[in-house]
Amino acid sequence: MSFPKGFLWGGATAANQLEGAWNEDGKGVSISDISTGGSAKQSKRFTPVFEEGTYYPSHVAIDHYHRYKEDIKLFAEMGFKVYRFSINWTRIYPTGFEDEPNEKGLAFYDDLIDECNKYNIEPLITLCHYEIPFEIVKKYKGFASRETIDLFMKYATTVFERYKGKVKYWLTFNEINNGTNPVGGPLALGVLGDTENASEFIHPVNDDPEVRFQALHHTFVASALAVIIGHQIDPNFKIGCMQIMATSYALTPDPKDQILNQQHNHIMNWFCSDVQCRGAYPRYMNRYFKEHNINIKMLPGDTEILRDGHVDFYTCSYYMSFCQTTHDNREEVAGNMMGGTANPYLKASDWGWQIDPIGLRYALNEIYDRYQMPIMVVENGLGAYDEKGEDGMVHDTYRIDYLRQHIEQMKEAVEDGVDLIGYTSWGCIDLVSASTGEYAKRYGYIYVNKFDDGSGDFSRERKESFYWYKKVIETNGEDL
Ligand code: BG6
Numbered sequence: 017m018s019f020p021k022g023f024l025w026g027g028a029t030a031a032n033q034l035e036g037a038w039n040e041d042g043k044g045v046s047i048s049d050i051s052t053g054g055s056a057k058q059s060k061r062f063t064p065v066f067e068e069g070t071y072y073p074s075h076v077a078i079d080h081y082h083r084y085k086e087d088i089k090l091f092a093e094m095g096f097k098v099y100r101f102s103i104n105w106t107r108i109y110p111t112g113f114e115d116e117p118n119e120k121g122l123a124f125y126d127d128l129i130d131e132c133n134k135y136n137i138e139p140l141i142t143l144c145h146y147e148i149p150f151e152i153v154k155k156y157k158g159f160a161s162r163e164t165i166d167l168f169m170k171y172a173t174t175v176f177e178r179y180k181g182k183v184k185y186w187l188t189f190n191e192i193n194n195g196t197n198p199v200g201g202p203l204a205l206g207v208l209g210d211t212e213n214a215s216e217f218i219h220p221v222n223d224d225p226e227v228r229f230q231a232l233h234h235t236f237v238a239s240a241l242a243v244i245i246g247h248q249i250d251p252n253f254k255i256g257c258m259q260i261m262a263t264s265y266a267l268t269p270d271p272k273d274q275i276l277n278q279q280h281n282h283i284m285n286w287f288c289s290d291v292q293c294r295g296a297y298p299r300y301m302n303r304y305f306k307e308h309n310i311n312i313k314m315l316p317g318d319t320e321i322l323r324d325g326h327v328d329f330y331t332c333s334y335y336m337s338f339c340q341t342t343h344d345n346r347e348e349v350a351g352n353m354m355g356g357t358a359n360p361y362l363k364a365s366d367w368g369w370q371i372d373p374i375g376l377r378y379a380l381n382e383i384y385d386r387y388q389m390p391i392m393v394v395e396n397g398l399g400a401y402d403e404k405g406e407d408g409m410v411h412d413t414y415r416i417d418y419l420r421q422h423i424e425q426m427k428e429a430v431e432d433g434v435d436l437i438g439y440t441s442w443g444c445i446d447l448v449s450a451s452t453g454e455y456a457k458r459y460g461y462i463y464v465n466k467f468d469d470g471s472g473d474f475s476r477e478r479k480e481s482f483y484w485y486k487k488v489i490e491t492n493g494e495d496l
Pocket of ligand 1: 030033190191333352353395399442448449450451452457
């Protein structure tokens with residue numbers, strides 16, 4: 017069994033991590049624009065007031081705003097069938113509160129989409145990838161306030177209307193289940209805290225679970241409304257959810273570990289997608305909310321909105337897996353805006369993320385058993401320190417190995433009967449890391465000459481993996 021004909025091969029990025037031009041052509045400040053650089057050892061910070069001399073990587077990122085034609089051409093050379101990117105909400109509504117959209121921002125995405133379509137690359141657009149307007153964060157604590165649903169819908173409706181006929185695939189919120197997690201939640205939901213009185217927030221930010229879960233409820237409603245209205249605007253739209261999937265295993269056969277793992281999976285891996293794919297809150301959340309003293313305010317009509325606004329397809333990022341245990345002898349490992357117990361059978365990346373290709377096959381089966389919906393893996397990849405070889409090229413055989421093993425396991429999942437329709441590996445071009453705010457953590461097939469000390473001319477170079485991925489796409493995943 018091979019990948020199906022028409023399988024969507026491509027790559028993924030996010031506006032705040034590659035565009036730069038943070039205040040050009042009318043763009044406003046987003047939550048990511050107030051985030052400083054950091055590293056694996058030094059947490060990044062959010063500063064509600066810009067600090068003189070402090071480095072904010074999203075402000076220049078990899079300057080894609082001015083170089084998108086060159087970048088899309090390189091993606092086309094690899095044979096991309098799909099390109100996942102996000103629209104930067106603050107290019108369209110700079111503060112989030114304007115009545116009229118910013119034409120220059122809309123025009124930029126017109127050009128970007130046209131450029132993709134020119135090469136028959138299907139755009140796959142994320143509406144919100146950690147890019148909530150900072151004015152909404154300040155006034156409303158992001159999605160903690162119900163008002164933000166309307167602001168989001170104004171933005172979503174504007175871009176749906178503008179790009180209908182040119183774009184088919186949309187995702188509402190990037191890694192929405194980050195909202196269940198105190199580390200990633202505040203960034204995903206815009207719930208930073210008291211921005212008037214605090215000069216900085218260290219990532220992860222102080223957390224109030226009730227506020228966070230309320231904000232998550234508002235994003236569910238916003239996502240469901242976007243699905244409903246998107247379908248009215250263009251019945252051909254396919255609108256999906258986007259989850260962090262980090263496969264989770266019980267560390268031991270101790271039944272207590274199994275239950276702990278099941279509970280972890282309920283909250284982290286299934287709660288949000290159950291709401292978005294099945295259109296209702298799952299029953300296990302009642303107990304969780306009760307035991308954690310969390311009261312969610314729902315308005316009449318929310319249940320119907322969630323029911324009618326279930327998504328058309330499921331997507332996720334997949335980088336790693338974790339274990340869960342009730343036993344003391346555990347070793348903690350880092351992960352994608354979260355952590356967990358180490359798995360003794362796995363190796364980890366330079367950032368400590370455990371590499372588990374088989375866990376991807378396992379996850380894809382679990383997801384498909386649960387929802388029977390088409391699935392795309394819209395992020396996967398290896399963040400690594402790349403060095404140029406003597407011939408001046410990056411020979412990223414470690415990245416090729418990582419990707420090959422994951423694609424092999426996707427193939428197994430297809431053979432298992434999973435309806436997998438696409439794969440967009442993360443950071444198809446080097447960009448700024450979301451968790452650490454650094455350039456040094458590279459994912460791309462394309463090397464970008466830009467460095468954390470501020471040096472670099474942004475020039476692009478093909479890595480060895482560029483040629484490898486081109487061959488993978490050419491052969492529809494046969495020649496790995
Ligand atoms: C996902 C995000 O969490 O993982 C991306 O959707 C992010 O924005 C990617 O870049 C990889 O994480 P990091 O921290 O290595 O950039």
